[in-house]
Amino acid sequence: MGAKADQTNSLSIALTGSGGAGVITAGNMLLEAAAKAGCYGLFARSSGPQIRGGEAAAMVRLANEPVVAPGDVFDILIAIDWHNIDRFAVELPLSTVSLVIADPSQGAVPEVIAARGARIAELPLRDLAKTVAKGRPNMIALGAVAGLIGLPGEVADDVMARTLKKRGDEALAASRDAFALGVEAAGAMSFDGPDLWTRAATRERWIINGNEAAGLGAVRGGVRFVAAYPITPATDLLEWMALNLQRLGGALVQAEDELASINMIIGASYGGTPALTATSGPGLALMSESLGLAVAAEVPVVVVDVMRGGPSTGIPTKSEQSDLNIALFGLHGDAPHLVLAPTSISDCVFTTQWAVSLAETLQSPAIVLSDQLLGQTRAIVDRPADIAFVSQRVTAEAATVEDFRRYGLAAGGISAMAIPGSPGRQYTADGLEHDESGLPSSRAGDHVSQLDKRAAKLDGFDYGNHWAEIEGDGRLAVVAWGSSTGAVREALARLGSRGHEFRLVSPRLLSPPPPARWAEALEGVERALVVELNHSAQFYRYLKGYCDPPCPVDVYHRPGPLPLRAGELVAEIEKWSRS
Amino acid sequence: MTSSPAPMPGLTARDYKSEVKPVWCPGCGDYSVLLAITKALAELKLPPEKVSVISGIGCSSRMPAYMNSYGFHGVHGRAVALATGLKLSRPDLTVLVTGGDGDGFSIGGNHFLHACRRNVDLTYIVMDNRVYGMTKGQPSPTTEPDWDSALSPGGTGLRPFNPLVIALASGANFIARGFSGDSNGTARLIVEAIKTPGFSFVEILSPCITFRQDQRGWKKIVRPAPVDPTEDIGRAARRLMTDDGFNLGILYVGGREPYRLQLEGGEREPAELESQFVV
Ligand SMILES: Cc1ncc(C[n+]2csc(CCOP(=O)(O)OP(=O)(O)O)c2C)c(N)n1
Ligand code: SF4
Ligand SMILES: [Mg+2]
Numbered sequence: 001m002g003a004k005a006d007q008t009n010s011l012s013i014a015l016t017g018s019g020g021a022g023v024i025t026a027g028n029m030l031l032e033a034a035a036k037a038g039c040y041g042l043f044a045r046s047s048g049p050q051i052r053g054g055e056a057a058a059m060v061r062l063a064n065e066p067v068v069a070p071g072d073v074f075d076i077l078i079a080i081d082w083h084n085i086d087r088f089a090v091e092l093p094l095s096t097v098s099l100v101i102a103d104p105s106q107g108a109v110p111e112v113i114a115a116r117g118a119r120i121a122e123l124p125l126r127d128l129a130k131t132v133a134k135g136r137p138n139m140i141a142l143g144a145v146a147g148l149i150g151l152p153g154e155v156a157d158d159v160m161a162r163t164l165k166k167r168g169d170e171a172l173a174a175s176r177d178a179f180a181l182g183v184e185a186a187g188a189m190s191f192d193g194p195d196l197w198t199r200a201a202t203r204e205r206w207i208i209n210g211n212e213a214a215g216l217g218a219v220r221g222g223v224r225f226v227a228a229y230p231i232t233p234a235t236d237l238l239e240w241m242a243l244n245l246q247r248l249g250g251a252l253v254q255a256e257d258e259l260a261s262i263n264m265i266i267g268a269s270y271g272g273t274p275a276l277t278a279t280s281g282p283g284l285a286l287m288s289e290s291l292g293l294a295v296a297a298e299v300p301v302v303v304v305d306v307m308r309g310g311p312s313t314g315i316p317t318k319s320e321q322s323d324l325n326i327a328l329f330g331l332h333g334d335a336p337h338l339v340l341a342p343t344s345i346s347d348c349v350f351t352t353q354w355a356v357s358l359a360e361t362l363q364s365p366a367i368v369l370s371d372q373l374l375g376q377t378r379a380i381v382d383r384p385a386d387i388a389f390v391s392q393r394v395t396a397e398a399a400t401v402e403d404f405r406r407y408g409l410a411a412g413g414i415s416a417m418a419i420p421g422s423p424g425r426q427y428t429a430d431g432l433e434h435d436e437s438g439l440p441s442s443r444a445g446d447h448v449s450q451l452d453k454r455a456a457k458l459d460g461f462d463y464g465n466h467w468a469e470i471e472g473d474g475r476l477a478v479v480a481w482g483s484s485t486g487a488v489r490e491a492l493a494r495l496g497s498r499g500h501e502f503r504l505v506s507p508r509l510l511s512p513p514p515p516a517r518w519a520e521a522l523e524g525v526e527r528a529l530v531v532e533l534n535h536s537a538q539f540y541r542y543l544k545g546y547c548d549p550p551c552p553v554d555v556y557h558r559p560g561p562l563p564l565r566a567g568e569l570v571a572e573i574e575k576w577s578r579s
Numbered sequence: 580m581t582s583s584p585a586p587m588p589g590l591t592a593r594d595y596k597s598e599v600k601p602v603w604c605p606g607c608g609d610y611s612v613l614l615a616i617t618k619a620l621a622e623l624k625l626p627p628e629k630v631s632v633i634s635g636i637g638c639s640s641r642m643p644a645y646m647n648s649y650g651f652h653g654v655h656g657r658a659v660a661l662a663t664g665l666k667l668s669r670p671d672l673t674v675l676v677t678g679g680d681g682d683g684f685s686i687g688g689n690h691f692l693h694a695c696r697r698n699v700d701l702t703y704i705v706m707d708n709r710v711y712g713m714t715k716g717q718p719s720p721t722t723e724p725d726w727d728s729a730l731s732p733g734g735t736g737l738r739p740f741n742p743l744v745i746a747l748a749s750g751a752n753f754i755a756r757g758f759s760g761d762s763n764g765t766a767r768l769i770v771e772a773i774k775t776p777g778f779s780f781v782e783i784l785s786p787c788i789t790f791r792q793d794q795r796g797w798k799k800i801v802r803p804a805p806v807d808p809t810e811d812i813g814r815a816a817r818r819l820m821t822d823d824g825f826n827l828g829i830l831y832v833g834g835r836e837p838y839r840l841q842l843e844g845g846e847r848e849p850a851e852l853e854s855q856f857v858v
Contacts, residue, residue, distance in 0.1 A: 035858040206856035216856075219849045225668045244852050249845035253667060256693040260660035263653065267633070267664030270651055271672070275664070293654050380858065386850075420649040420665070420672055423628045428643045428650035439599060439644060440652075 009194040010063035012071035013145055014092050015138070017080030019047075019054045022138030027058025028378070029142060029159050035207055035380045036155040038200020040066045043378040044563075046091050047317060048084060055084035057092065062149075064199045066381060068344060068486035072567035074098055075193055076148060077118070078141045080125055081106045085113065091562065094118045099191055101144060103137070121189050128181050134174035135181075143182020148191040153183070204383045206346075210374035211237035211278075213348035213384070214304050215244065218276050220349070221356025222391035223302065224250030225275040227264035229257050232316040233372040234278040234306040241278075258286040265301045266294055270429055272419040274360055274391045278304040281323045282313065284367070288330045291365050295335040295454060297429040298407065298417070300359040300366075300393065304352065307371035309560050318561030319372035321482055322534040327367045328511050328542060336455045338366035339511035341482040343469050345374050346381040351508050353389050354466060360391035362457050363417060369510070373483040373563055393417060396425050405436040409449055413457030458512045467509040470521050474501035476577055477521075477528040479553075481507055481539055484531050484564055491569035500577065510539075515548040528553045529576050531569060535559040590624050592617040597647045602638075608759035608785030608794075609639050612706050615762040615783075616675070617646070619769035623673075630673045633662040635687060637679035637713045639706035639785065656686030659694040662701050667840050670700070673773060680707045684720040684740050691742075695749035698777045700837040702769065705742065706759070706785035708794065716790035742782055744819045747812065747831055752777030754815070754831040758801045759785040764827065771829055777837040784825070797825070804828040 013030065015023040024045055031043040041062040048054035061071045073093045078101040079085070089112040094100065098118035102109050103125040114120070123144060125137035139160075146156050160179065164172045208216075215237050218226075226245060228238045242252040250273075255261035258279055265275035279287070284305045294301050307323045309315030327339045338358055342351035352368055359366040396404055396416035406427040408415045415436075418425030432440040433447050441447075469485070472492065480488040485506040492502045505521045505528075522528055528551055530540040540555035556572045595617040603609050620630060630648035634640035636655035643650025649672075653661050658676050666674040683691050683705045694703065709726075711717040717730045720740035727734055746754050753775040757765035765783055772779035784801065786794035804826035809815050815831035822830075 032858075205858045206853075207858055208856045212856070216849065216852065219852070225664065227664055245845070246841065247845045247847045247852065248849065249842055251667070251840035251842060253664075253840070255660065256689055259657055260663075260690055260693070263657040263660035264664030264667075266653070267651070267661035267666075268668040269664075270661075271631075271665045271669040273668040275668075289654055290657060297651070297653075383853075383857075418649075420631045420669065421628055423626070426628055426647055426649050428652055430644070430652045431654055432652060440641075 010061055010067060010071055011149055011193050011196065012059070012061045012074045013076045013149070014074045015058045015078050015080070015141055015145070016085070016092070017056065017138070018083035019056055021056070021080040022136060023056050023058045023080060025163070026138045026142040027060055029163055030060050030145060031378060031380065032207065033146070033151055033156045033159040034062045034196070035205060036158060037152050037197055038202070039064065039196050039380060040201065040205070041380045042067045042070065044070060044373070045376070046088055048087060055088060057088060062196055064196055064201070067379070069490045069566055070563050072565050076101065076145060076191070078145060079103070079106070080137050080141055082110050085110050089113060093565070099189070123185055128185065129178060132174055132177040132181065134170060135178040136174070139175045139178035140182040140185070143179035144186045146179070147183035147186025148189065149193055150195065150197060152197060205380055206383055207378055207380050208345065209376055209378045210342065210345045210348040210370055211306065211376065212240050213345060214278070214342070214352040214368065214370055214375070215240040217349040217352030218302065218356055219244065219248055219250070221353040221389060222274040222360070223276045223356055224248060225265065225268040225273045226252040226277060227255045227261040227268070227275070228252065228277045228279065229255050229261050229283060231280045231283050233308055233375050234280050234304065237278045237304065237306065237375065258283040259290065262287040262290040262301070262303070266290060266299050269299050269301050270420070274300065274356055276302040276304065276356070278306060280306050280308050281310045281326070284323060284326060285330070288326070289332070291337065292331045292333060292335050293431040294365040295331065295337050296431045296433070298363040298454070299429065300363050302352070302355050302359050302366045302368065304368045304370055306375040307369060315561050317372065319483065319563060320534055320560030321369070321371060321484065321532050322538065322559070323369060324510070324534070324538040324542065327369055334451055336458050336512060337364050338362065338458065339369065340366060340508055341369045341510055342374060343482070343485045343506045343508060345377060345379040346384045348374060349384040350387060353387060354508070357389035357391055360393045361414070362461060363393070363414065364458060369482055371483050395419055397422055406438045407434060407450060407453070408436045409453055412460055413453045463509050463514065467514060467517055468505055468507040468521060471504040472496070472502055473524070474503045475524065475526045477503040477505055477525040478573060479505045479528050479530045479543065481510065481532065484533055487564040487566050487569055488531050490566035491573055494566060494570050495573060502573070513546040518543070518547045519550050522550050525551050527551055529573065530555040530557070531564065532557045533560050533564055590621050592621045595620045595627055595647050597645055599644050601645050602641060604789045606788040607638065608708065608787070609642070609706055611759040611762045612704070612765065612783050612785055613642060613645055615757070615759070615765035616642070616677070616704065616769060618762065618766035619773065622766065622770050623773060625673050629671070630675065631665060632675045632677055633658045633665065634677045635682040637682045637711070639677060639679040640682055642677040656682055657690065658682065659687060659690040659701070659703060663694060663697065663699050666699050666701055670839060674701050676701055676703045678705060679712065680705060680709060680721045681711045681719040684742055688720070692745070692749045695746050695751040695778055695780065697838045698750055698752055698835050700776050700778070702772045702779045702781065704769065704781045704783060707742070707782050708785050708787035708791060710787050710790050712787045712790060741819070743780070743830065744816070746780045747815055747819055750835065751780045752833045752835045752837070753779035753829070755781045755829045756827050757781060757783040758797065758827055759783055760798045760801070761827070768829060775832060777833070777835050801825045801827055804830060808832050810834065
């Protein structure tokens with residue numbers, strides 16, 4: 001068994017190298033092979049600001065149970081070269097139990113790495129690669145990792161064959177030979193890691209990232225029209241949609257900017273087609289005015305914000321949970337709308353599907369706050385459950401009764417929406433304040449009753465138990481939202497195994513704020529701690545200001561781009577629990 | 580492409596008007612544009628429920644509520660984008676966009692360029708009064724450089740934007756100019772604009788009698804263009820570049836295929852997409 005009791009029998013492996021060294025390919029292959037061999041895991045990539053080339057790190061964590069957060073330290077770091085290591089060494093935590101494998105031809109181990117006290121082993125990746133026709137150092141490195149962790153040879157071979165199919169027999173043979181050399185070299189090194197292979201999972205598992213998961217949730221929920229403008233880290237969600245919508249008879253349109261993309265989806269939804277866009281902070285900011293239009297005109301739309309470091313262009317390739325304020329409060333006027341957050345990578349399916357169904361049912365815009373960490377980390381997960389949410393818009397089909405009032409003050413605030421083409425139901429959707437029939441009105445009475453209507457339909461809706469994930473029933477609660485939930489969940493599991501019981505509350509529905517639900521979730525709790533990844537404690541302030549928590553609340557928060565890690569949170573939560 | 584629904588017999592212009600009384604000043608050119616649009620729809624005998632009129636913000640953008648079709652009165656400058664989403668996902672509808680020079684050429688300028696380039700089958704009617712009417716008289720992109728106003732004392736000194744030339748250069752498939760004072764002539768332009776596949780741009784000189792009283796003189800200056808519509812883009816460019824802005828008629832008709840989405844053929848269910856994820 002491994003040397004680390006604080007990292008529940010998992011293995012964390014990093015491969016680093018300059019762009020083109022193939023560490024991302026090797027990382028993907030490692031994840032896929034481990035999946036085939038029955039593991040769970042995560043694969044996150046870190047890359048520099050360069051568009052192509054530059055430095056890259058493939059960070060893989062494997063375990064026998066679903067992995068919900070990055071590990072505290074890497075068990076193995078294998079460096080094909082040390083290109084720009086100073087820039088991202090901080091993303092690669094190491095300790096005295098780590099094994100660092102370095103190619104002596106790339107010079108001495110840099111001080112930022114050597115100073116961590118890890119064991120260093122030498123492996124002449126480049127020289128070995130030269131002994132194989134067309135051999136590449138990344139495949140030697142992959143072989144070495146496979147050898148050290150005991151990855152079954154057949155699955156690795158299988159994955160190599162599938163990955164390299166397109167590159168031809170010669171490339172595959174070269175990779176096989178290089179891989180074998182790596183395995184052999186590993187035999188000469190000592191490494192004591194957990195055995196991940198004898199307790200192989202047999203359940204159906206998927207490899208998916210949060211962006212794909214959000215896309216799948218969207219189409220399960222009925223989305224068939226997407227308009228969007230490319231932006232990191234949301235672009236891969238859009239690319240997934242572009243291909244997969246075609247298969248479903250839907251389509252994606254590349255808009256000229258986000259002002260256009262939000263208006264295009266409002267137009268498509270007004271025409272009866274459930275519609276979505278995905279963006280990141282800068283794009284969400286541009287959409288604010290038109291999201292208000294969707295509120296006033298009561299047009300369902302879904303916006304997935306894959307958050308990155310802000311403000312302004314910020315850190316496009318790294319994660320942060322700092323768009324909560326603009327998502328909640330970025331619209332002018334009194335503009336109630338839905339804001340949701342997925343609690344994990346696989347929950348991106350559920351939450352996005354639910355968001356589509358809520359938007360359609362409540363004729364409201366819904367913002368889904370994913371982030372780079374959820375969106376771009378590939379995970380091996382149990383197959384997400386099928387859920388029945390599909391779009392359920394109340395429509396006024398054809399004229400059966402006279403006097404259709406599009407914005408009629410029906411009980412519950414939801415009024416039937418006529419779809420263009422339905423005879424006798426013509427109306428004008430309007431962002432101007434209007435009366436029940438949709439005619440522009442600046443009368444005080446109409447303004448109040450329409451504001452009441454739009455608030456009531458959201459506030460009065462029964463969101464059921466899906467509104468939050470609540471686990472455990474300690475007298476101390478930790479509240480996390482979005483991607484922070486993973487690291488908190490792991491931290492609480494570790495504390496639990498030491499006999500400290502905590503309650504976890506991770507809300508999926510952030511807005512409208514449900515104070516009654518928060519009262520229930522925190523019933524019997526003496527104190528709660530909010531954990532989030534932003535500089536200004538945005539959720540903490542929101543919880544205190546809008547959700548009336550029934551107990552004192554504290555906060556642990558810090559900005560990105562470094563992800564929260566369970567070890568860090570164990571220390572913080574312990575400190576807080578004793579304070 | 581207007582996949583024309585079966586024409587309705589016996590529809591008159593009045594059947595396309597709503598009961599709502601316009602907010603426009605008495606004498607505003609936009610009344611006649613409303614009349615021209617309803618005449619055109621009656622001529623085409625399109626069922627009102629199959630027509631959607633989309634607009635932004637401005638006096639001219641108030642159009643949808645005055646009509647008995649479906650309508651959407653959105654935010655300032657984004658009407659063309661909203662209409663694009665509607666038409667692409669509902670190719671069976673006839674979609675018109677109505678608005679002003681400020682809405683379309685200033686705040687919405689980028690969408691105008693890309694709508695011309697994308698060439699979706701829309702008819703875009705701009706009531707150009709060379710002023711921001713609704714906000715009470717500021718210069719727009721088409722305002723003369725020496726037009727004096729409170730916000731630009733002595734004039735902007737800026738050369739006006741030429742929307743027809745921009746439309747041609749950006750790829751619009753149909754370009755025409757009308758005058759609100761001639762509602763029958765304008766109606767004929769709109770009929771042709773709707774019938775022509777792709778993005779049809781119709782600029783209608785529509786005087787703002789409140790903030791641009793000088794525009795009362797337009798009726799004496801406008802004239803039918805002394806030439807026939809051309810399909811030759813080079814000739815159209817020369818014609819539009821040298822035009823004084825008062826030649827009326829269809830000035831260019833191209834043969835570009837409109838942009839459409841491939842919505843047929845994809846018959847799979849979401850569950851069938853899952854195999855790509857299975858380990
Ligand atoms: C985002 C935004 N900025 C400014 C305004 C104020 N505004 C309303 S209409 C308008 C100009 C309208 O001019 P035009 O499109 O030429 O229409 P007209 O009134 O002349 O018909 C402006 C600036 C607004 N409604 N929204
Ligand atoms: S201000 Fe000018 S454009 Fe507006 S309604 Fe009056 S006349 Fe027409
Ligand atoms: Mg104007």
